[in-house]
Amino acid sequence: MRANQIGSWKNSNIGFQRDFIRYFESLATLALYSRQERRTLIRREANYQGADSEIGAPAELRAEIVVIGSGPGGAITACLLAEAGRDVLLIEEGEHLPLSSCTPFSTEEMLQKYRNGGQTVALGKNKIAYVEGCCVGGGSEINSGLYHRTPPEILEHWRKEFQVEALAEKDLLPHFESCERDVSVSMLPHAAPPASLKLHDGATKLGWKSLEVPRWYRYEDAVPKSAIGNSDKSRAGRQSSIGSRQSMTETFIPRFLNAGGRLLSSTRANRIRQNGDGWLIESAHKSSGVIRIVADSLFLCAGAVHTPALLRRSGITHNIGNSLQVHTTAKIVARFSDDVNSADMGVPVHQVKEFSPRLSFGCSISSPAYVALGLLDHPEAARETSRTWQRTAAYYTMITSEGRGNIRTLPSFRDPLVRYSLTETDRRNLSDGLRKLGQILFTSGATELYPSLTRGSVLRDDSCLSKIPDVLPDGLANLMTIHLFSSCPMGEDKSKCATDSFGRIHGFKNLFVNDASLLCTAPGVNPQGSIMAIARRNVLKFLNK
Known part of the structure; x- marks a missing residue:
């Protein structure tokens, strides 16, 4: 009888019933095939490096520049700013784990890093x-590493439709080439x-x-x-x-730390507030609790879902999270x-x-x-x-x-x-x-x-x-x-764009987006190459280079 009921729900015309059964079937399937993965994990646990290179989590922190999110956009942003001699704090909601902490594409990886x-x-x-x-490194730690440049016709569409400056193929070419060398494409x-x-x-x-x-x-x-x-x-x-x-924890994160950057993982940014010409970030560390972080400039790189979510929680909503x-x-x-x-x-x-x-x-x-x-x-x-x-x-x-x-x-x-x-x-x-x-x-x-x-x-x-x-x-x-992507599109057309051509949020000082949220529309290819090249372009603009 129970099998018949499960079968009827699985083939039901009611979406909730189908989804409910599929969800538990998925969990059971993953559990069934995860036993060998767990044996592999036990062999790898001795290689954990932890977060020895990180700072502590005091009740209050101060930095010239704070970067929220350490995926491809955030890692390259923090790295280039630190290498330019700026005082940079990079915060990440997830844990700091090496690539060797689990088998790629395993159930354990899903639990650790998704x-x-x-x-x-x-x-x-x-x-x-x-x-x-x-996790530290974001999507670069879990994806397949396939790489594309943004197609030229897509760049041209963004340039014309969204009035994005300095986005022709020739403008991005040096940024693509630099990123490709840095991550060994x-x-x-x-x-x-x-x-x-x-x-x-x-x-x-x-x-x-x-x-x-x-x-x-x-x-x-x-x-x-x-x-x-x-x-x-x-x-x-x-x-x-x-x-x-060559994920972010293998490339830009070590460079960031070697340049004197500070990294704080397991820290969630709950809300941001203007603090004079700078910003106050209300955060919570997994173990230490509430942390107040003060910054002169703030870069949001938490991804196409959580960058707009943080902005909207903070009362910043114009063209944020709508596209x-x-x-x-x-x-x-x-x-x-x-x-x-x-x-x-x-x-x-x-x-x-x-x-x-x-x-x-x-x-x-x-x-x-x-x-x-x-x-x-x-x-x-x-x-x-x-x-x-x-x-x-x-x-x-x-x-x-x-x-x-x-x-x-x-x-x-x-x-x-x-x-x-x-x-x-x-x-x-x-x-x-x-x-x-x-x-x-x-x-x-x-x-x-x-x-x-x-x-x-x-x-x-x-x-x-x-x-x-x-x-x-x-x-x-x-x-x-x-x-x-595309949840905070860039461009000079303020009727549809959340930021200017280089990621500064319209109407605010010293507040920037520098991740997949900026891409004006779907690029039609894996977006990581686009994210990294545009992030590099925007940071160099910020540094007047």
């Missing part, structure tokens, strides 16, 4: 799960994983543009970014080498007749850009746990994961959404309410993306496809792709994103 253990969602007719880093020095090559081969056979995306990884035999476009065959004979992710955009993704789990997956596969690196920026395709993390999660809509296939995962991989279609979201704070609630609305065009593009992704995968030899659609059918050949509806029905697609 906000709310990865259990965050944008509400709406079509709920979109999203993840944020909550490079190509794989060996052949890509088989699951990644399946995507590439299928697209190539269809005549669609597919490319290997560089990553900010350091390899002893790295191929420089200038080698983009070289075929995988030129590297196929090389042996696999283990690289190290959130995301890259919405839907997934297909593909099964092949040959092995495409392995325990050390790592991150797939190919993306199909034939229909970009409207649609992009890629291969996701495909550990057994992630494969099983991708099969929750297909329970019989999910039960076979332990036997079939080596022949299985997860893939995604990503759209550049025309929908918008907003961020609002609620009394007595720690986290903000995030809402997002997909348009009919968005839902049509997601359907088109799933069909085209299916076409790529069948062309590359997939035998079964399992789309992430509630009540979705198993697809066994090209003729089955017509079962995917022309427009995804509201509430039946299981969507997610890892790219959030």
Whole structure:
């Protein structure tokens, strides 16, 4: 009887019932596949470095410049300011942990380094799960490290539509090049994983543009970014080498500390207030309690959700948190007749850009746990994961959404309410993306496809792709994103922009935003390269360099 009730809720027409069952299925799946991860963690715990390089947490602190948030925007901001000789305090809500504290893309990493253990969602007719880093280094500590420059046509759109100054491709080129050197953006020095090559081969056979995306990884035999476009065959004979992710805790955070910067982790900024020409930050340390921090200048780099949330809690609301955009993704789990997956596969690196920026395709993390999660809509296939995962991989279609979201704070609630609305065009593009992704995968030899659609059918050949509806029905697609931006857009058009062209909030002195919130619209590519280059540009403007 209990199984029947669970089944009826899982297939209910009431969204809450479906979501409730899916939530606990996800937790059970992660628990099932986390036992091996825990054994790995025990071996790694001896490598914890902790926060030995940090300052203490007194009741009051003073700094010339305070930076809130230590992700890609905040880390580069704090580093360059400290290296210019400024007195800088960097505060971060999450803990200070080394990359070696847990296995990448594991359940333990979600608990250690994700906000709310990865259990965050944008509400709406079509709920979109999203993840944020909550640790020193932010999202750079948990993402795949794939790197793109902002497409020139996107920069031109921002420049014209939002009246952003000094944002032509030539203006950002030195900032891209500097950031790429600093985080060792490079190509794989060996052949890509088989699951990644399946995507590439299928697209190539269809005549669609597919490319290997560089990553900010350091390899002893790295191929420089200038080698983009070289075929995988030129590297196929090389042996696999283990690289190290060049996250913020490996690059800009150590530089910041070496330059005399002060770092305080496990500290949440609750509210900011004007203090003469400067700012007072009302904060709380995890162990020490309330801290008052006084600064002459303040940079907010807490991400596209928590930067606007902090501003709105502080009564600063004009064009703040009203224009959130995301890259919405839907997934297909593909099964092949040959092995495409392995325990050390790592991150797939190919993306199909034939229909970009409207649609992009890629291969996701495909550990057994992630494969099983991708099969929750297909329970019989999910039960076979332990036997079939080596022949299985997860893939995604990503759209550049025309929908918008907003961020609002609620009394007595720690986290903000995030809402997002997909348009009919968005839902049509997601359907088109799933069909085209299916076409790529069948062309590359997939035998079964399992789309992430509630009540979705198993697809066994090209003729089955017509079962995917022309427009995804509201509430039946299981969507997610890892790219959030545009909640405090920059530009001189004060009717739509929260900040000026260089991140200073309109109408305020010495108050800046310098993270993903500034991006005017969805860039259509992984945004970290854009965030870092624009942050560097803005800091140098602040320093009059």
